[in-house]
Amino acid sequence: MSSxxxxxxxxxxTLDLLQKTEEHFAFRYLPQKKIDINENGxxxxxTALFFAEKIAFFKRIxxxxxxxxxxxxxxxxxxxxxxxxxxxxxxxxxTFSLAFFQKNIPLLTSSGALSVLSDALPILIIATxxxxxxxxxxxxxxxxxxxxxxxxxxxxxxxxxxxxxxxxEMLRAIRENIAICKEQAFLRTKxxxxxxxxxxxxxxxxxxxxxxGNNKIFLIFTILFLLLFFLCAYGYxxxxxxLFHTIxxxxxxxxxxxxxxxxxxxxxxxx
Numbered sequence: 552m553s554s555x556x557x558x559x560x561x562x563x564x565t566l567d568l569l570q571k572t573e574e575h576f577a578f579r580y581l582p583q584k585k586i587d588i589n590e591n592g593x594x595x596x597x598t599a600l601f602f603a604e605k606i607a608f609f610k611r612i613x614x615x616x617x618x619x620x621x622x623x624x625x626x627x628x629x630x631x632x633x634x635x636x637x638x639x640x641x642x643x644x645x646t647f648s649l650a651f652f653q654k655n656i657p658l659l660t661s662s663g664a665l666s667v668l669s670d671a672l673p674i675l676i677i678a679t680x681x682x683x684x685x686x687x688x689x690x691x692x693x694x695x696x697x698x699x700x701x702x703x704x705x706x707x708x709x710x711x712x713x714x715x716x717x718x719x720e721m722l723r724a725i726r727e728n729i730a731i732c733k734e735q736a737f738l739r740t741k742x743x744x745x746x747x748x749x750x751x752x753x754x755x756x757x758x759x760x761x762x763x764g765n766n767k768i769f770l771i772f773t774i775l776f777l778l779l780f781f782l783c784a785y786g787y788x789x790x791x792x793x794l795f796h797t798i799x800x801x802x803x804x805x806x807x808x809x810x811x812x813x814x815x816x817x818x819x820x821x822x
Contacts, residue, residue: 561721561724561725561728562728564712564725565725565728565729565732568705568708568709568725568729568798569729569732569798570607570611571708572701572704572705572708572794572797572798572801573611573615573794574607574610574611574615575701575704576618576619576622576701576790576793576794576797577610577614577615577618577619578610578618579700579701619786619787619790619791620783620786620787620790621786622786622789622790622793623785623786623787623788623789623790624782624786626696626786626789626790626793627782627785627786627789629695629696630684633684634680634681634684637679637680637683637684638676638677638680640680641675641676641679641680641683642676645672645675645676645679646672649668649669649672696789696793697793697796697797697800701797701801702797702800702801702804703801703804704801705797705798705800705801705802705804705805706801706802706804706805706808708801709722709725709801709802709805710805710808710809719806719809719810719813722802722805722806722809723806725802726799726802729795729798729799729802732795733795736791736795737788737791740784740787740788740791743783743784743787744784747780747783747784751776751780754772754776755769758772
């Protein structure tokens with residue numbers, strides 16, 4: 552009996568795939584020990600497997616959320632780092648260009664055009680660098696946060712479900728289950744945003760009804776609240792996107808592998 556048939560349908564396989572990918576994201580640099588056990592396994596092996604499952608469950612509910620948050624922040628800082636590079640490059644180019652025009656084109660200096668440009672230079676630098684980050688070409692960012700190592704991990708895990716060979720129909724069925732999980736995960740991100748907005752509205756109502764409106768304290772709280780909200784929402788959302796995009800790309804690799812293998816087998820049979 553194959554390992555796939557031991558599962559209770561594809562629902563458990565879908566859950567196992569999602570959990571394994573989460574653990575790979577969170578603990579990729581730590582050694583992962585596997586406990587092989589069958590129906591006739593010894594008591595010690597069964598006990599070890601029981602505790603391993605409990606530890607894995609604890610990691611998923613208490614450790615992985617923090618690691619996912621840090622992964623999302625890493626993506627945010629990657630974007631900030633790109634903007635910083637663009638900002639420095641624009642500052643150098645615009646500053647040297649302005650100095651060149653002032654030195655070599657006296658007409659612009661006498662007309663006052665360069666004076667206006669010099670006053671607007673900081674805004675121009677910030678606007679240009681933000682434009683280059685916001686409207687970047689998709690090829691420069693869509694797959695930057697997804698590594699081949701992660702994609703191949705998903706592909707290899709899928710291909711090992713049934714002795715390194717799975718029919719494409721089974722893969723597509725599991726893929727549809729993953730799509731449902733993805734929909735639920737992104738629905739949670741929307742609910743988190745609504746919850747934060749509701750919490751902020753409740754605080755505003757309570758604060759102004761009891762303090763008469765101290766604008767300084769309210770402004771500080773608003774800045775801290777919006778910053779915390781942005782970091783939490785973006786960090787969680789970025790990691791969830793990376794997780795499911797990696798699984799989808801892994802499915803594409805696995806489908807390509809299995810369909811290619813099927814074609815080879817069919818050609819051998821026909822010959």
